[in-house]
Amino acid sequence: MSTALAALPQTPAFLTPKPRRFQFKPFQKADLALAGLKDGVILSWETGLGKTIGAFAWPMLKGAKRVLLVAPEGLHQQLRETGRTLFGALVLPLDDIDRFYGWKLDRPPHALNRPLFYLTSYTQLGHNGADEWTPKADLEGNLLNQQALRDQREKWMRDHDVAPCEEHHLGIGETKNGITCVWRPSLARIIACHDAFDCVVVDEGTRLQANESHIALGVRLLSPRFRLVLTATPIKNRLESFFWLAWWAAGGCPEPTALWPYSGTSEAREEFGTHHLQTDRFLSREQQYYEDEGKHRIFTRRSARVCNIHRLWKLIAPLVVRRTKANCGEDIVQRTIKPVKTPPGKDQWAVYSHYLDNPPEYTRFGKGLNQMNAAGIQINFLRRAALCPWEMSIARAMVKGGSQAKYTLNPKMWVVLSIIAECLERKEQFVVGSPFQEFSTVLKNKLVEAGVRVVLLDGRVTPGNRGRYVQEFKEGVQDGVIGGVNAIGEGYSLECCPNLILPGLDYAFDVNKQFQDRVWRINSPKPVTIYLPLIEGTVDERLSEVFHEKSDTAGLVLDGELPEDMVEETDIFAFLRGVQRDSRKGGVKTIDEAELLAQWPVLRERLRKAAAQR
Numbered sequence: 001m002s003t004a005l006a007a008l009p010q011t012p013a014f015l016t017p018k019p020r021r022f023q024f025k026p027f028q029k030a031d032l033a034l035a036g037l038k039d040g041v042i043l044s045w046e047t048g049l050g051k052t053i054g055a056f057a058w059p060m061l062k063g064a065k066r067v068l069l070v071a072p073e074g075l076h077q078q079l080r081e082t083g084r085t086l087f088g089a090l091v092l093p094l095d096d097i098d099r100f101y102g103w104k105l106d107r108p109p110h111a112l113n114r115p116l117f118y119l120t121s122y123t124q125l126g127h128n129g130a131d132e133w134t135p136k137a138d139l140e141g142n143l144l145n146q147q148a149l150r151d152q153r154e155k156w157m158r159d160h161d162v163a164p165c166e167e168h169h170l171g172i173g174e175t176k177n178g179i180t181c182v183w184r185p186s187l188a189r190i191i192a193c194h195d196a197f198d199c200v201v202v203d204e205g206t207r208l209q210a211n212e213s214h215i216a217l218g219v220r221l222l223s224p225r226f227r228l229v230l231t232a233t234p235i236k237n238r239l240e241s242f243f244w245l246a247w248w249a250a251g252g253c254p255e256p257t258a259l260w261p262y263s264g265t266s267e268a269r270e271e272f273g274t275h276h277l278q279t280d281r282f283l284s285r286e287q288q289y290y291e292d293e294g295k296h297r298i299f300t301r302r303s304a305r306v307c308n309i310h311r312l313w314k315l316i317a318p319l320v321v322r323r324t325k326a327n328c329g330e331d332i333v334q335r336t337i338k339p340v341k342t343p344p345g346k347d348q349w350a351v352y353s354h355y356l357d358n359p360p361e362y363t364r365f366g367k368g369l370n371q372m373n374a375a376g377i378q379i380n381f382l383r384r385a386a387l388c389p390w391e392m393s394i395a396r397a398m399v400k401g402g403s404q405a406k407y408t409l410n411p412k413m414w415v416v417l418s419i420i421a422e423c424l425e426r427k428e429q430f431v432v433g434s435p436f437q438e439f440s441t442v443l444k445n446k447l448v449e450a451g452v453r454v455v456l457l458d459g460r461v462t463p464g465n466r467g468r469y470v471q472e473f474k475e476g477v478q479d480g481v482i483g484g485v486n487a488i489g490e491g492y493s494l495e496c497c498p499n500l501i502l503p504g505l506d507y508a509f510d511v512n513k514q515f516q517d518r519v520w521r522i523n524s525p526k527p528v529t530i531y532l533p534l535i536e537g538t539v540d541e542r543l544s545e546v547f548h549e550k551s552d553t554a555g556l557v558l559d560g561e562l563p564e565d566m567v568e569e570t571d572i573f574a575f576l577r578g579v580q581r582d583s584r585k586g587g588v589k590t591i592d593e594a595e596l597l598a599q600w601p602v603l604r605e606r607l608r609k610a611a612a613q614r
Contacts, residue, residue, distance in 0.1 A: 022086055025522070027328045028053060035321045036061040040227040040249040042205065046324045047232040047514065048332075048495075048521030052079060055201045055230060056087045056117070062226045064199035065109040066116055068094070068191070070219060071203035073121040073463035075491040077471055079203070083117060094118040097190050105196040115199065121463070122207050125188045126218025188218035200224045204490050205231035208248060209241040220248055220264070227251075232517070234320065238304055240273040246319050259318060276312050278305040325522070334527040335520045339544060340419070341534045344386075345410040346590040351389040352538060354403035355381045356580060364398060375576050379507060382539040382579060384436060387412060387504040391438035407593035408442045414596050415533040416503050417446060417603055420480065423499045424452070424610035428526075429473070430480040430499040433489070433515045434458070435506055440482050447480070450607035458484030470494070479611055489515045498526040503533050505543040537588045539579045 024032075028050060035041045035058055043054045059067040069091070071079055076093075083089035094100060103118070191197065200222050202208065208229070210216045229249050235242045243262070250260035262268040282299040289297050306312065325332055344352065359378045362368050369377065381395045389405035396402025416432065423430040434440040437458055447454045455469045455478050466488060473481050474496050481494070489511055500519045505512050520528045534540040 031321050032057050042229040042234055042249050042320045044234050044320050044322045047517030051230040052082045056083050056089055058228050059115050059199045064115045066197045067199045068197040069119045069201050074466040077467035089117050091117045091119050094120040095124050106194045122215035126215040188221045192221045197224050199226035201228045203230045205229035205245055208244045243269040243272050249319050276308050278303045278307045333524045337530045339532045339534055341536050342411040342415050343589045343591050344535045345593045347405045347407055347593050348389045348410045349590050351403045351405045352385040355385055358399050360398040386535045386538040386540050388439040409596050411591050412533050419531050421606050421610050424614050427614045429497045431497050432482045432501045433485045435485050435504045444482055450604045452611045453479045456482045458487045485515050492518055494518045495521040495524045498528050501531045542579045
């Protein structure tokens with residue numbers, strides 16, 4: 001493999017900067033050599049093992065001429081930097097249809113020795129002003145109201161005498177070269193019609209997993225010769241999530257093939273799940289139904305437990321190149337998970353107890369809730385009460401007689417600020433993964449008040465700016481980052497930071513793991529510490545326990561790990577009962593928030609001195 005990589009043709013000097021020298025890891029050489037034997041592959045290196053390198057090396061090995069990189073917008077700067085510095089690759093933006101024709105991508109590629117790379121986002125590919133998709137898709141991903149849309153277009157064209165649509169400036173109704181535009185296509189449709197790229201690389205490939213998502217439908221329109229999917233989690237909790245990734249990587253054929261014996265339909269996805277997941281039958285429910293109704297009925301439900309595993313391995317093996325940190329053969333720095341428990345605040349505990357005893361009964365719009373939705377919303381309220389009880393406005397709108405805390409400086413906020421002070425005193429940076437914007441805002445204000453250089457990266461910051469701020473953080477401009485777990489939980493590399501604080505774990509456990517892997521990477525220079533501030537007697541402790549005990553389907557299917565216990569979905573009702581049981585044991589000690597507020601000047605000064613010395 002080293003010879004093959006060394007023999008990659010060079011890009012003309014006038015097109016790209018000179019790359020700096022770097023050495024492929026042995027496992028990267030072996031896996032890229034294996035992936036190079038395939039025209040379609042899912043490169044599933046665990047987070048932190050360098051999947052971005054594969055985005056450039058694999059197309060070069062395949063001899064591609066034009067490569068389309070599809071990635072979340074926040075990762076664009078990181079991709080451009082990797083391509084420029086490590087491969088000397090010219091990465092050009094492809095953000096709309098006008099740019100597509102501006103780059104002359106509707107014409108055959110030039111005969112360059114190495115590929116040209118073009119970079120777009122999922123949103124730019126599938127949406128971007130397109131009038132192609134109807135406003136709504138059903139749960140199976142089938143577009144609704146096609147006939148109604150067609151009738152509307154034809155009536156509009158008759159009424160307007162086939163004139164351009166001045167209202168939306170989309171060119172609908174315009175005739176060029178004898179072709180009349182009846183809707184504006186997406187960028188994905190234009191690329192597919194011109195067959196503009198012989199290689200497409202999809203970063204964070206979990207976006208392909210949905211049936212109905214417009215961005216997933218946009219990627220699945222593309223039919224290049226070479227297809228690479230980059231994802232650390234091709235299976236997210238349930239096996240069915242793997243279906244569309246495998247279908248597209250196997251060639252995206254409408255009909256079954258030898259490589260992927262399922263067609264590209266939502267019905268085939270269900271068939272795939274039925275073939276490889278156990279089905280439970282509920283005999284007691286059938287008996288009760290017979291006693292109540294006087295007739296027989298079979299009650300079944302497909303579980304999350306994998307079966308037919310050997311056949312499944314045969315399906316997956318030709319499509320997936322898998323590597324974990326445990327078997328990569330490299331010395332990766334140690335990761336330490338450090339729970340930090342503290343009693344709740346007096347005011348905080350009153351809010352928490354209120355929402356523990358009063359489950360939500362209706363939505364914000366006054367509509368009633370079923371039992372499943374009510375349980376999920378109540379767990380979310382308890383997470384908020386354990387983290388930011390001062391902001392329970394949503395809860396008040398859904399629960400009679402709502403409660404709200406007076407203090408923003410509660411014990412958990414105090415613990416987080418104290419951990420940050422310790423990190424700064426060690427002259428180290430920190431990252432906080434916050435699940436709620438209300439907590440992020442208050443924490444940032446406290447740190448700014450103390451003179452700490454910190455940047456807030458959540459959904460209120462555009463993806464493009466997130467990438468720029470992350471780069472500044474890696475260059476040492478900022479002391480810390482407060483990141484939304486969804487905003488920067490995937491793709492970003494924060495190997496420079498040895499400290500991660502997770503003040504509130506997510507009920508979706510893969511979200512927690514993904515965020516931890518932002519800092520624990522193959523190129524991390526220092527051991528990594530994951531801090532878990534927990535409020536005693538609350539949902540925090542239950543989430544922490546389940547998170548550490550949870551088994552993942554991917555461990556069995558992708559890595560051949562045989563868990564001691566059967567893989568089951570977490571029962572939301574059992575989880576809520578456990579939270580209620582833990583919180584009602586009695587004897588919960590509390591801390592008066594007024595005392596913490598009186599001590600804030602001391603902690604603020606400690607933070608100021610530590611930040612000034614870093």
